[in-house]
Amino acid sequence: MNMLNINWKPDNKSSTPLYRQIADYIKEKIGNGEWTVGSKLPVQRDLSKIFGVNRSTVIEALDELKADGLIEGRGKKGTVIINNTWSLMASLPSQNWEHYIKSGIQQPNLHTIQIINKLEYRDNIIRLGTGELSPELFPKEMMKKIFANISNKINSLGYERPKGSLYLRKILSQYVKKFHINTSPSSILIVSGSLQALQLISMSILKPGSTVLVEKPSYIKSLHVFESSGINLRGISMDKDGIRLNEILRNLDNRTSLLYTIPTFHNPTGTVMSQHKRDNLLNLCMQERLPVIEDDAYRELWLDETPPDALKSKDRNGIVLYMGTLSKSLAAGLRIGWIIGPESVIERLGDVKMQTDYGASSLSQYMAAEWIESGLYEIYLESLRKNLKSRRRAALKTLEKHFSDIASWNIPAGGFYIWLKLKSKINMEKLFYSCCKNGILINPGYIYDFNTNYNIRISYSYASMYDLQFGLKKLSKIIKDL
Amino acid sequence: MNMLNINWKPDNKSSTPLYRQIADYIKEKIGNGEWTVGSKLPVQRDLSKIFGVNRSTVIEALDELKADGLIEGRGKKGTVIINNTWSLMASLPSQNWEHYIKSGIQQPNLHTIQIINKLEYRDNIIRLGTGELSPELFPKEMMKKIFANISNKINSLGYERPKGSLYLRKILSQYVKKFHINTSPSSILIVSGSLQALQLISMSILKPGSTVLVEKPSYIKSLHVFESSGINLRGISMDKDGIRLNEILRNLDNRTSLLYTIPTFHNPTGTVMSQHKRDNLLNLCMQERLPVIEDDAYRELWLDETPPDALKSKDRNGIVLYMGTLSKSLAAGLRIGWIIGPESVIERLGDVKMQTDYGASSLSQYMAAEWIESGLYEIYLESLRKNLKSRRRAALKTLEKHFSDIASWNIPAGGFYIWLKLKSKINMEKLFYSCCKNGILINPGYIYDFNTNYNIRISYSYASMYDLQFGLKKLSKIIKDL
Secondary structure, three states: OOEOOOOOOOOOOOOOOHHHHHHHHHHHHHHOOOOOOOOEEOOHHHHHHHHOOOHHHHHHHHHHHHHOOOEEEOHHHOEEEOOOHHHHHHOOOOHHHHHHHHHHHHOHHHHHHHHHHHHOOOOOOEEOOOOOOOHHHOOHHHHHHHHHHHHHHOOOOOOOOOOOOHHHHHHHHHHHHHHOOOOOHHHEEEEOOHHHHHHHHHHHOOOOOOEEEEEEOOHHHHOOOOHHHOOEEEEEEEEOOEEOHHHHHHHOOOOEEEEEEOOOOOOOOOOOOOHHHHHHHHHHHHHOOOOEEEEOOOHHHEOOOOOOOOHHHHOOOOOEEEEEEOOOOOOHHHOOEEEEOOHHHHHHHHHHHHHHHOOOOHHHHHHHHHHHHOOHHHHHHHHHHHHHHHHHHHHHHHHHHHHOOOEEOOOOOEOOEEEEEEOOOOOHHHHHHHHHHOOEEOEEHHHOOOOOOOEEEEEOOOOOHHHHHHHHHHHHHHHHHO | OOEOOOOOOOOOOOOOOHHHHHHHHHHHHHHOOOOOOOOEEOOHHHHHHHHOOOHHHHHHHHHHHHHOOOEEEOHHHOEEEOOOHHHHHHOOOOHHHHHHHHHHHHOHHHHHHHHHHHHOOOOOOEEOOOOOOOHHHOOHHHHHHHHHHHHHHOOOOOOOOOOOOHHHHHHHHHHHHHHOOOOOHHHEEEEOOHHHHHHHHHHHOOOOOOEEEEEEOOHHHHOOOOHHHOOEEEEEEEEOOEEOHHHHHHHOOOOEEEEEEOOOOOOOOOOOOOHHHHHHHHHHHHHOOOOEEEEOOOHHHEOOOOOOOOHHHHOOOOOEEEEEEOOOOOOHHHOOEEEEOOHHHHHHHHHHHHHHHOOOOHHHHHHHHHHHHOOHHHHHHHHHHHHHHHHHHHHHHHHHHHHOOOEEOOOOOEOOEEEEEEOOOOOHHHHHHHHHHOOEEOEEHHHOOOOOOOEEEEEOOOOOHHHHHHHHHHHHHHHHHO
16 A cells, blocks of 8 residues: 655644645645545654644544545554545536636735635624625614515515516616616516626627726726636726726727726726716717626715716617626625616526526515615615715724825725725735734735736725724734834 | 618417517527618518518517617618617627527427426416426415514625535534434535536536436436536436446446436436435445435425435445535525535535625525524425325326326326326427417426437426316327327
């Protein structure tokens, strides 16, 4: 029997527990086919020396590998690798997904996002970048009313139609009239949130090898939803009233398939596109036959005055695919969003959705419908705006106090984000990791941008008021120390 | 300006309304690039002659095209095509999805499924094939209790962790002990139903060009979830206690990537794999290093006695990926299922899920957890079994009375399905369409099979008791008339 050679130690300084590092190391060796079935591991006492850890840590790691069915303890004969099928398969992913996953890991920003996703579930971490409503803003009492209402309305919870619940689509077609969007229920597709909307669009109607124009910076840069379908992103810079139209024109070529834009309370910069620019953009896109995805996730979160109408409201040519959602304004966990567009495109996307997951949760669809239909959504939004306004005020006040000498920023008119620009060119990755160690989670600007930048996306929506102020103060100290 | 030439008439005999046929025809011409922007349509009076329909029908069709932004009426100057962007894009899908969608349309079975999906929302149609619980079996009163309970428990509805709600995963790890499956919450992934589970598996861990072995016939044959990732299905025939092991061995080659099986209350045949065969199958798969997907959607729906334990319960090597769901036993509209498997595979699948839709509805996850945790699920299942038992009895009695001379069938020990085998070789597609015309929706066996067959999947779960008996009687008459 083949005895394995180990030439590696876990990292004491890593935030990953030692036993997990060891288990992952062994899994990788097996998964890579480097350690084959039948190979024998050194006895626990030797492993503890080799790895430089306590024996109990070794045992913890081996127990996990046993539970995974990868190794087997055979008493005095030691520990033997008995299986590698699934692990082996996991290391031989399909071509497309290998690209999908790998392209993520190779880019430094994804590593940052992985850490963000991981640390979000740690206790005692202050989340200064999270683009989500704080649990303390959740309208719990109203939700009880909604529950009571729908529990009387739901007679069964079966599959919904390919485009989603007709009841919800009817309500949405009324609701969006508020934004001067005229549409019929048959031109609306219910989706499980905006990410799925983008996923469906990129898989169903875009050609691999084509290019999507996006604002520079843009939230979309932190995802791989287009790239995973073989579509390239090209960044178009912005000025204070939105994306630069001349630069769109300069970047058009025969590979350009569409423009993705967040005209209202842009993520991450908070920019609002002016009415004038909206009109010109729509004209430009019509002239150039450039379809537009308008991501309107933040529209309801205006703080000073209602924003200009959506591009979609003036779209007489079916050139705009409009995306809305309840994730930012009510509850991300509902996983309910919608796409409004030409019926043929909506049907195509609905068809693909049915082949993907048979539609969004009917329960969530009932709840979304009830929130809007009952009028409680409107009432809740009014109080939410007040809450977000005080949060914005607190954040801006703290910035004034602790960041005036080291950064500049915008005053967002809505949405969640302040786009903090540092004055000195510090190492932003170092800053990110330094913050993590100090219990502060930030979203560094580089995950959203095409170029190097010295920005931080601060969100005033998530952390508690106390944490927000305390965290920002601490952040300024960390920056000054670097 | 280019005046268009039309050489086509809508089909009076089709079930599709005339105006829709006309609108679709014009959309297709524009979408295909055959009719370009700027082209002029004949005036309404001429169109009405060309198509052989009333002018009001023409107007209805043109109004739809206007709403889609495809044409514009310019007073006396007639109607002009003004746009084709989205439609054009919809006709140029990405390579992968063109294959995905096209491979569906080319296969006659998908056309049948499209019709099934469409007719399911018609009033007055008797659905004899639907694999879903009847709305009348929905536990409405219990659901009210569940709503009351969770409305007190939900403090916010944010995003869940990559593998899904830890609370639900803990409850599931307890729940599956009932089936002698031992697993920790970290080896469970919550998915939006079984279709998504299969989608994630096929995208994340299978190689394009590889082969998946499945029972012949199998439910999976009616989907395109594996084929859309470039994976081929190979059918393995069954005998009365499940899939043939010798035939698995004969069909193994270096392209075989895994076995997909429904050992318990198989869909569509209702077969239950014996304990003896389960043991042998697991041994065979371990010897041959052939991973298994065990689809256990119907386990809770036993009618006579509890079925043999899941394959997963004896899997000491992490060779089985186990799929469970609430869709068949409680509510399809919850869109909640789960995968249990080696942690590394589960993490891989969870990663891909997060990149697809940020997880399943948190609301549905709370509800699923509450059903199981409260014990109401168990109580409900007992009464559900009684209801399904009377439905089975009624179906079998009607079959005895009206099908003894024309068909044979199994007596299912659980699940939803009776696999009716006709004695004479009639044209099954003709039968399907003939049933549709007579207000009866059946699931013909050919959508599930690799070979021609003369079977019908009868489901006693969906139609009302009256419809079930009336519909079956009518079906026997239609068959005898063919």
